[in-house]
Amino acid sequence: MRRIAILAGIWALLTLAPFWLPLVGGYTTLGTRVLVLGLAAMALNYLLGYTGVLSFGHAAYVGLGAYGAAMSIKFLGMGALQAIAIGTLLGALAAVAIGPLIVRLRGIYFSMCTIAFGQVFYFIAFRWNTVTGGDDGLGGWKRPALEFAGYKLDLLTNDVAYYYVALFFFALAVGGMGLLLASPLGRVQLSIRENERRARFLGIPIERHILLSWVVSCLVASLAGALYALLNNFADPRILRWDFSGDLVIMAVLGGMRSFWGPLLGAAIFVVLQDYLSSVTENWMSFIGLFFVLVVMFFPRGVLGILKRAR
Amino acid sequence: MSLLKIEGLTKSFGSLMAVLDVSLDVAEGELHAVIGPNGAGKTTAFNLISGMLDPTRGSIQFAGHDITRLSPNERVRKGIARTFQITEIFPELTVVENLRISVEVAAGYRMRPWLSRAQTAQVKERVEQLAQRVGLTAKGGRLVGELSHGDQRAVEIGLALALRPKLLLLDEPTAGMGDQETEDITALMHRLHREEKLTIVLIEHDMPLVFKVADRITVLAQGQVLAGGTPAEIASNAAVQAAYLGQAE
Amino acid sequence: MTQLILFNVTNGLIVGAFYALMALGLSLILNLSGIINFSHGGFLTLGGYLAYSLSLSMGFWGALLLAPLLVAALGIAVEAGLIRRLYGKDPLYSLLLTFGMALMFEDLTRFTWGASAKPFVIPEALAKPLTQQFFFLTGYRVFMVAIVLLAVAALFLVLRFTRLGIRIRAGTLDLETVSALGINVRALRSLNFGMGIFMAGLAGVLAAGMLGLQPTMGNALIMPSFIAIIVGGIGSLPGTLFGGLLIGVAQGITTVFYPSASEAIIYIMMGLVLLVRPRGLFGEEGRQ
Numbered sequence: 001m002r003r004i005a006i007l008a009g010i011w012a013l014l015t016l017a018p019f020w021l022p023l024v025g026g027y028t029t030l031g032t033r034v035l036v037l038g039l040a041a042m043a044l045n046y047l048l049g050y051t052g053v054l055s056f057g058h059a060a061y062v063g064l065g066a067y068g069a070a071m072s073i074k075f076l077g078m079g080a081l082q083a084i085a086i087g088t089l090l091g092a093l094a095a096v097a098i099g100p101l102i103v104r105l106r107g108i109y110f111s112m113c114t115i116a117f118g119q120v121f122y123f124i125a126f127r128w129n130t131v132t133g134g135d136d137g138l139g140g141w142k143r144p145a146l147e148f149a150g151y152k153l154d155l156l157t158n159d160v161a162y163y164y165v166a167l168f169f170f171a172l173a174v175g176g177m178g179l180l181l182a183s184p185l186g187r188v189q190l191s192i193r194e195n196e197r198r199a200r201f202l203g204i205p206i207e208r209h210i211l212l213s214w215v216v217s218c219l220v221a222s223l224a225g226a227l228y229a230l231l232n233n234f235a236d237p238r239i240l241r242w243d244f245s246g247d248l249v250i251m252a253v254l255g256g257m258r259s260f261w262g263p264l265l266g267a268a269i270f271v272v273l274q275d276y277l278s279s280v281t282e283n284w285m286s287f288i289g290l291f292f293v294l295v296v297m298f299f300p301r302g303v304l305g306i307l308k309r310a311r
Numbered sequence: 312m313s314l315l316k317i318e319g320l321t322k323s324f325g326s327l328m329a330v331l332d333v334s335l336d337v338a339e340g341e342l343h344a345v346i347g348p349n350g351a352g353k354t355t356a357f358n359l360i361s362g363m364l365d366p367t368r369g370s371i372q373f374a375g376h377d378i379t380r381l382s383p384n385e386r387v388r389k390g391i392a393r394t395f396q397i398t399e400i401f402p403e404l405t406v407v408e409n410l411r412i413s414v415e416v417a418a419g420y421r422m423r424p425w426l427s428r429a430q431t432a433q434v435k436e437r438v439e440q441l442a443q444r445v446g447l448t449a450k451g452g453r454l455v456g457e458l459s460h461g462d463q464r465a466v467e468i469g470l471a472l473a474l475r476p477k478l479l480l481l482d483e484p485t486a487g488m489g490d491q492e493t494e495d496i497t498a499l500m501h502r503l504h505r506e507e508k509l510t511i512v513l514i515e516h517d518m519p520l521v522f523k524v525a526d527r528i529t530v531l532a533q534g535q536v537l538a539g540g541t542p543a544e545i546a547s548n549a550a551v552q553a554a555y556l557g558q559a560e
Numbered sequence: 561m562t563q564l565i566l567f568n569v570t571n572g573l574i575v576g577a578f579y580a581l582m583a584l585g586l587s588l589i590l591n592l593s594g595i596i597n598f599s600h601g602g603f604l605t606l607g608g609y610l611a612y613s614l615s616l617s618m619g620f621w622g623a624l625l626l627a628p629l630l631v632a633a634l635g636i637a638v639e640a641g642l643i644r645r646l647y648g649k650d651p652l653y654s655l656l657l658t659f660g661m662a663l664m665f666e667d668l669t670r671f672t673w674g675a676s677a678k679p680f681v682i683p684e685a686l687a688k689p690l691t692q693q694f695f696f697l698t699g700y701r702v703f704m705v706a707i708v709l710l711a712v713a714a715l716f717l718v719l720r721f722t723r724l725g726i727r728i729r730a731g732t733l734d735l736e737t738v739s740a741l742g743i744n745v746r747a748l749r750s751l752n753f754g755m756g757i758f759m760a761g762l763a764g765v766l767a768a769g770m771l772g773l774q775p776t777m778g779n780a781l782i783m784p785s786f787i788a789i790i791v792g793g794i795g796s797l798p799g800t801l802f803g804g805l806l807i808g809v810a811q812g813i814t815t816v817f818y819p820s821a822s823e824a825i826i827y828i829m830m831g832l833v834l835l836v837r838p839r840g841l842f843g844e845e846g847r848q
Contacts, residue, residue, distance in 0.1 A: 054652050056659075101834040108596050108651050109794050113834065115596075116786050120827045127823070184420040191412045194401035201361065201399070202416050202470065203387030209421075242779070246659045253656065285667035292660025293642065296653045 010261060014167060018160045028159045029231070030275075032166050034268045036227045039170050041251035041263035043220035046177050048249070049257035050186070051213040052193030054111045056245050057118025061218040063240035064091040064121060065225025067138060070235035071131070074141040080155055081146060084169065084226045091222020092215065094121070099214045103207045115242060122240035138235035155230075166227050173220045178260065180216065189213055246292070254295050256304030265303055313372075314339040314510050315360070315478055320369035322355055329355040331534045333369070337478070337527075342504045342511045344521045347531035348554070353514045354396060356531070357482055360512075361393045362386045374477060390477035394467045394484060402456030406447050409455055409466055410438045413473035437473070445469040445499060461492030468499065479503070479511045485520060493517065500524055522546070530554075568812040574701050576808020577708040578763065580801045582781060583788035584715060585759030587800040590789070591732045592752045594651060595643065598658035600785065601778030602665025603757050607631045607764025608773050609673050612680050620683050628761035635757030636750050643753070644746065662779060670775040680768035704766050711762060712801060715755070719797070728752050732795070787830045792840055799842030 013020075017031040044058045069087030072078040078086065102113045125132045132138050146153040146165060155162045180186050188209055191199040200206055229235045238244060247270065255266025273291065277284035299306070315337040322330040330352040337343045345353050358364040360371060362383035370379045378386055401409050414437045415421060418430075426434070442448045445465040450458065455466050464484055471479055484500070485493045497520055503509045504524065515521050521528065521542075528545045530537040538548045545551055582604065589597050611627035618626070638661070646654045682700055719725035727748055731738045739745045760778075767777060784807060792803020807826045815822040833840060 048652070054655070056655060101831065101838075104838045105834075108590070108594060108655075109790075111651070111655060112596055112786055113790060113830075116783065116790060116827070116830055119783050120824075123823065123827070127820070180424055183424045184415040184426060185422055185424050187408075187412050187415065188421045190404070191401055194403060195399055197395075198399040198401065198470070200383055201387060201393060202413050202474065203384045204416055204421060205384055243659075243663065246656070246663075249652070249656060249659075253652070283667050283671055286664045286671070289660040289663030289665075289667065292656055292663065296657045296660070297642065297645065300649070300653055 014170075018163055028163050030271070032159070032163045032231050033228075034264075034271050035163070035166050035170055036224050036231060037248075037251070037271060038264035038267035039173060039227070040221050040224035041248050041255070041267045042174065042177065042260075043217050043224060044248045045252040045257060045263045046181075046220065047213055047217040048252055049259075049262075050181060050193060051189045051210060052196075053210055053213065054249075055114040055214075055217070056111050056249060057114035057116070057242075058218070058221050058248050059240055059242070059244040060118040060121040061091040061095060061221040062225035062228065062244070062248075063125065063235075063237075064094055065222030065227075066229035066235040066239060067125060067132060067225075068222070069226035069229045070138045070141065073144055074138065079144050079147045080165070080230065081148060083144065083230065084223065087226030087229065088219060088223045091225060092219040095215050095218030095222075099211045099218075103210045103214065115245070118240075118242060118245055122237065122242075125237050125240050132235075132237070135237060137237050139233070142233050143230050162231070166231070169223060169227060173223055177216070177220065181260070185209075185212075250292055250295060252302075254299065254302050256302030256306075259302070259304040262302055262304040269303075312339050313337065314341075314374060315512070316372040317356075317360070318370050318372075320356070320359055320371065321367045322352075322359055322364060323367045328534050330359065330366075333531070333534070333536050335529055335536070335539070337510060337512055339510055340508045341526045342500070342513065342524055344513045344515055344525035344528045345531060346515060346518075346521060346528060347537070350533075351531040352534040353531055354482060355534075357393065357480055357512075357514065361391060361480060387474060390475075391480065392471035392474045392476035392478070393480035394464070394471055394482055396482045396486060398460070398463045398467050400455050400463055400466050400470065403454060405452050405454055406442065406458075406466055406469075407438055407451045410441050410469050410473060413470040414438055414441070417474045441469045441473055444472065444502075446495065459492070461488050461495060464488070464492075464496060465499070472503075477510060479509055481511060481513045483514050483516065485515065485517050493520065497524065565813070565816055568815050569809055570812070572809040572812020572815075573805060574705055574808070575811060576805035577705050578766065578804075579781075579784045579788050579808050580804025581708045581711060581759055581766075582763045583785040583792075583800045583804045584712065584797060585756035585763070586782075586785050587789050587797055588715075588728075588759070589753055589756040591795055591797070592728055592735075593643075593647065593749050595654045596651070596658065597753075597756070598655060598782075599638075599661035599665055600658075600756075600760050601780070601782035602662045602669075603631050603635060603760040603778070604764035604767065604781060605669050605773075605775060605778035606634070606665060607761030608680070608768035608777065609669055609678075609764075610761075611765040611768055612673075612678060612773055615681065620681070624765055627765050628758045631761030631764070632754045632758035635760075636754040639750050639753040644749070647749075666775055666779060673773070673775070675775060678773040680773055682769040700769060704770065707762070707766060711759060715759070716797075718755075724748075724751060784826060787826050790830050790840060791833045793843030794840050796840070796842040799840055802842065803840070 018028045021027060021031050040058070040062050044055065047053045047055055065087040068090030069083040072083045072086040098117050102110055105113060126134055143156045143162065146155055153161055155165060188204055191204065192206055192209060196206060225239070228239070251266035251270050252263040253266070254269060255264065256262030274284070274288060277287050281287065313336050317333060317335040320330055320333045333356060345356065347353055355364065359366050362381060366379065370377060372378070373389060373391065376389065378389060381389070401412065411434060414434050418434065420426060439448070442451055445468055447462060447465055447469065450462060455463060458466070484496050488496065500511065501524060504511055513525070525542055527540065528542055529539040530545060530551050532554050537554060538545060538551050582600070586597060586600050589595055607627050610630055611623040614623035614626055642657060643654060646657060719729055727738060727743055731745065731748055735745060764778065767781065771777065788803035788807055789800050791807060792801065793799030807829060810825050810829055811822050814825040
């Protein structure tokens with residue numbers, strides 16, 4: 001009962017965000033940003049908190065989603081829905097290609113490879129600058145209208161409308177992940193996190209399941225990336241960099257890795273913090289770094305982790 | 312009928328012979344104990360049987376199939392389940408959640424994104440059955456990590472039983488347990504063996520226990536088979552007494 | 561054509577030696593403490609910049625000697641103060657910690673020394689090319705390789721013959737037993753970390769002389785180190801050394817035929833190694 005009440009509360013907050021955000025000094029686009037980055041962090045946590053696997057290169061998939069969407073709009077003139085689909089597909093394909101190479105590895109070695117593979121795409125975006133815009137990112141296009149069954153919704157001038165589009169995809173993805181986690185498949189994933197050896201000796205083919213989680217996680221991350229690009233009318237190469245991967249991890253940890261909604265909370269805190277710091281000081285990067293250190297040393301269970309314990 | 316047949320099993324780590332030319336026969340429905348001093352290669356033998364290690368030489372036959380080259384999870388699916396010296400369970404989940412995972416995997420549901428009402432009910436019933444079998448019905452909602460050592464061991468056996476194994480490998484199930492807990496586990500083993508006719512291979516150091524429950528005993532020393540036979544035969548075997556039993560008491 | 565290949569292969573070996581130096585430090589820390597030191601690049605950068613500042617008062621040679629030592633001392637302080645507390649925990653946390661430190665280092669460097677690139681002056685004697693025929697072999701490049709060889713040789717000698725080295729190697733295989741033998745594992749890990757950071761700092765000074773100074777230099781160079789370890793083999797120091805040299809040479813050769821692919825080649829090699837031999841060329845059997 002309690003769980004349903006909390007869930008209803010969360011969805012109410014999310015659905016009504018464009019209305020209460022301005023009341024607390026925020027604005028709709030900020031809400032969309034938190035939503036999209038939160039989705040990316042939740043995607044990462046599907047792997048990290050629920051399968052026990054640390055990918056430190058998830059930025060690559062977010063980036064692929066973003067660039068895929070951006071390129072399909074700029075060069076192929078696609079509408080919003082198609083762009084989002086293409087971006088998501090691009091990231092998913094990359095995940096399917098890379099996954100089999102790394103699932104045979106374990107622990108920190110797996111993480112190292114995810115970092116390295118993450119950099120590959122940053123590097124490609126950088127080098128292929130005729131297409132990707134290199135260091136400047138891929139701009140020069142605008143958020144297209146949403147065309148569906150003859151109905152056309154202008155998204156460019158209407159921030160609120162775009163928020164709801166993002167929320168729609170957010171709901172799809174989050175709903176999907178939630179369903180999976182509550183299923184036998186999800187419980188097997190959990191068992192891998194809890195005790196890999198025991199899982200193996202129950203007859204579970206570990207690598208196959210990790211691969212499955214990997215693909216789901218990267219697919220949702222790419223979706224978030226596509227949504228992010230459309231939010232900014234721009235594909236930012238910085239989201240392909242190693243520091244963005246770290247940002248995603250810290251969002252998950254900060255909010256609470258063992259909780260489903262934790263990463264969204266973590267994203268909210270992080271985005272607000274980063275915005276504030278960068279407006280106040282030029283050295284915001286050091287403070288973010290310091291923040292990482294503090295969270296790790298004093299807050300490893302995250303906000304929701306602490307709340308859970310207190311109950 | 313021989314369920315498990317090991318022939319000339321050898322495992323070397325460089326120049327170290329952990330297991331040397333071990334042969335062993337376990338009949339269906341038998342409770343076979345493997346005993347020997349520390350470092351005799353007992354756990355290594357289990358690791359070889361369950362697929363954690365590849366043998367240097369020798370073969371393992373199970374239910375008529377050659378399983379020497381199979382991976383651990385393939386062997387589990389053939390019907391071999393094991394427990395470990397250091398209990399391997401899912402610590403941050405409850406007893407019921409632990410058993411549920413094993414039941415679902417055994418039922419072939421591990422890839423399913425959802426279950427029908429009927430299937431969920433079936434799983435629930437089976438979990439309850441298992442909890443009862445290992446005596447943990449009252450503690451179903453407790454986190455396994457917080458349970459006593461004996462109860463954790465019972466959960467682990469429950470996980471293994473959920474797989475409906477043909478062969479159960481128990482690695483020192485009573486290690487580090489007090490008298491009451493040892494009695495409980497012994498009673499459980501007895502039930503599984505006598506009432507359910509489960510084939511069990513047991514590594515143990517607790518001699519009274521071994522002599523009470525075992526149908527046959529194999530004695531390992533320094534990686535090799537020293538003797539094999541019924542408890543009476545082993546008890547009267549001079550070599551075994553000299554090498555092991557004399558020291559153990 | 562042969563001269564071009566020779567040029568690039570030699571260059572590749574030089575660059576490879578440099579990658580190896582960085583990667584070895586990283587590998588040392590990884591093997592004993594199980595930590596991916598994301599701030600390795602940061603220490604490299606710091607080493608370069610410190611050498612720059614020191615060189616203003618004590619010249620090139622003084623800086624070369626002192627900067628890595630200072631950086632190593634800082635490394636040990638960080639390890640003892642922060643990293644040590646995370647040893648028993650999920651490797652996630654140490655990765656995040658070193659990651660946060662990497663961010664701090666980059667920004668603090670920018671703050672202290674400015675964001676623009678700085679030149680690092682090397683002694684006249686080293687800057688001249690050695691021969692006219694092999695014009696590309698400046699004294700500095702040869703010097704750099706010599707220093708790397710010296711450092712690598714010293715590392716292997718320490719590991720092979722000193723008590724500290726033997727303990728580190730034993731600890732890499734079985735830290736529990738080493739601890740049970742009464743050896744101070746804390747001090748061992750700190751010293752090991754210091755050694756790894758020393759190598760990063762040294763690499764920083766050398767890089768400064770070759771490429772000049774930039775706040776982002778360390779983080780740009782950390783990727784080839786990762787790849788050197790992945791290619792050469794997890795848990796193997798000779799493997800890491802080989803890996804570094806191999807990717808350097810591969811880059812060199814690729815520059816001759818497909819110049820634009822020369823940076824990509826190291827990633828392609830990584831992909832190939834993972835496909836064919838996941839534990840790396842000299843890597844140990846998978847740890848389950």
